[in-house]
Amino acid sequence: MKHLYLYILLIIFSQCKISHPLADITQHQKVTKVIKVADVWSGHPVGFDILDTESHQYIAYYDTARNMCIAQRKPDNDQWIKSVLPTRVGWDSHNSIVLAQDKKGFIHVSGNMHGVPLIYFRSKEPDDIDQFEKLSMVGTEEDRVTYPVFFKNLDDDLFFQYRDGGSGNGITYINRYNVDSKKWIRVLNEGLFDGEEETNAYPNDPLKGPDGYFHYMWVWRLNPIANTNHNLSYVRTKDFVHFENIEGLPIDIPIQYRERRVIADPVGPWNGLMNSTKQLSFDSKNRVVLGYHKFDKEGRSQLFICRYVDGEWINRQVSDWPDYTWDINKRGSLGHAISLPEIRTDGHGAIYFSYSHEKHGSGLLKIDEEKLVLLENMVGKKFSDVEGLPETKIPGMQINRKSADDGRYLLQWQTLPSNFDRPREPPYPKPTELILYELDKQ
Numbered sequence: 001m002k003h004l005y006l007y008i009l010l011i012i013f014s015q016c017k018i019s020h021p022l023a024d025i026t027q028h029q030k031v032t033k034v035i036k037v038a039d040v041w042s043g044h045p046v047g048f049d050i051l052d053t054e055s056h057q058y059i060a061y062y063d064t065a066r067n068m069c070i071a072q073r074k075p076d077n078d079q080w081i082k083s084v085l086p087t088r089v090g091w092d093s094h095n096s097i098v099l100a101q102d103k104k105g106f107i108h109v110s111g112n113m114h115g116v117p118l119i120y121f122r123s124k125e126p127d128d129i130d131q132f133e134k135l136s137m138v139g140t141e142e143d144r145v146t147y148p149v150f151f152k153n154l155d156d157d158l159f160f161q162y163r164d165g166g167s168g169n170g171i172t173y174i175n176r177y178n179v180d181s182k183k184w185i186r187v188l189n190e191g192l193f194d195g196e197e198e199t200n201a202y203p204n205d206p207l208k209g210p211d212g213y214f215h216y217m218w219v220w221r222l223n224p225i226a227n228t229n230h231n232l233s234y235v236r237t238k239d240f241v242h243f244e245n246i247e248g249l250p251i252d253i254p255i256q257y258r259e260r261r262v263i264a265d266p267v268g269p270w271n272g273l274m275n276s277t278k279q280l281s282f283d284s285k286n287r288v289v290l291g292y293h294k295f296d297k298e299g300r301s302q303l304f305i306c307r308y309v310d311g312e313w314i315n316r317q318v319s320d321w322p323d324y325t326w327d328i329n330k331r332g333s334l335g336h337a338i339s340l341p342e343i344r345t346d347g348h349g350a351i352y353f354s355y356s357h358e359k360h361g362s363g364l365l366k367i368d369e370e371k372l373v374l375l376e377n378m379v380g381k382k383f384s385d386v387e388g389l390p391e392t393k394i395p396g397m398q399i400n401r402k403s404a405d406d407g408r409y410l411l412q413w414q415t416l417p418s419n420f421d422r423p424r425e426p427p428y429p430k431p432t433e434l435i436l437y438e439l440d441k442q
Contacts (some may be wrong), residue, residue, distance in 0.1 A: 047096025331421030
């Protein structure tokens with residue numbers, strides 16, 4: 001009888017799924033299809049884009065002659081239809097391309113801009129890339145455009161966010177598209193962020209949270225030198241007209257440089273706050289979590305976490321890299337010596353920062369959700385592991401990737417690293433292949 005009891009327990013135990021907290025937030029994917037899109041320019045990295053709609057897939061890229069191009073295919077067809085748009089990228093790694101589709105199926109494209117007049121196209125017909133119209137939007141504050149972003153609200157209305165002006169004196173504007181009139185309308189006439197001609201904001205894309213709000217984090221910068229970033233800040237909104245701080249207090253628009261009620265960490269200039277290495281997320285209790293890079297007391301590069309607790313913002317250092325300081329006393333595209341691609345929570349008391357470090361590799365920082373202290377540096381661990389994805393770099397090149405929003409597709413191509421937006425001397429590298437990988441969750 002005793003042996004029968006142990007046998008039954010063994011069967012029950014073998015059929016139980018034993019879950020490790022990390023398993024709840026990581027996934028293993030496998031490449032199920034490889035589709036070449038085109039040969040592309042490889043002299044410097046610039047952001048490409050991928051858009052999946054109900055009927056088609058679209059890819060935006062720069063071809064071997066540096067022309068902006070749009071490729072289209074149906075999900076069941078590996079052949080691409082391609083369209084070349086009348087704009088050509090130079091040497092600036094800021095000049096990424098963004099894509100969107102409105103409610104009536106028209107394709108919207110913007111990109112190849114760093115302090116230049118707005119470059120914006122809309123397809124003449126829904127789901128059709130044969131012909132595009134080059135258009136303005138509202139016609140004002142479109143002379144020195146950078147950082148284009150398309151996004152949608154909870155009603156699937158299309159918005160466009162961008163900066164007009166330069167680093168240190170730019171204003172962030174938001175437009176809303178009316179699908180019936182096919183016109184763009186300025187949402188905030190005076191802009192969202194106004195540096196009062198002394199600075200400008202570097203915000204993240206608005207992130208839809210579990211609370212029905214869209215959330216923003218940003219830093220201010222005094223001039224083109226990256227190390228003049230300062231004052232990590234935060235607001236939220238439901239309609240992109242009315243904004244509030246973490247306490248729910250209304251914030252006047254435009255949000256001005258001297259507005260203290262939005263500051264999460266009052267980091268001063270020359271302290272390593274980096275606009276490209278910051279991430280907004282939520283913990284298991286749906287509380288806002290901010291992750292970012294700045295220098296520690298010894299002047300070394302570290303990652304920090306920030307959260308609002310009992311009436312005040314609390315920030316903690318969560319990395320402990322001993323011997324590296326990222327030189328950000330420069331202007332132009334600085335690359336990603338230290339990056340913070342994503343933040344996740346496992347629902348079991350831990351927050352995880354994914355990171356890559358020029359000297360110390362990549363991994364996950366496991367952080368105690370309540371105490372906001374580092375529990376473990378999980379070197380080499382990833383949120384996503386893709387079986388069958390080539391990771392061999394061409395000598396001297398870097399691998400660039402862009403994922404589809406639903407994670408089912410991944411674009412990959414190789415280029416030389418950024419050159420601070422300056423031209424390189426010829427000879428230039430040969431074009432590389434832009435490959436689309438279809439992924440299946442395992």
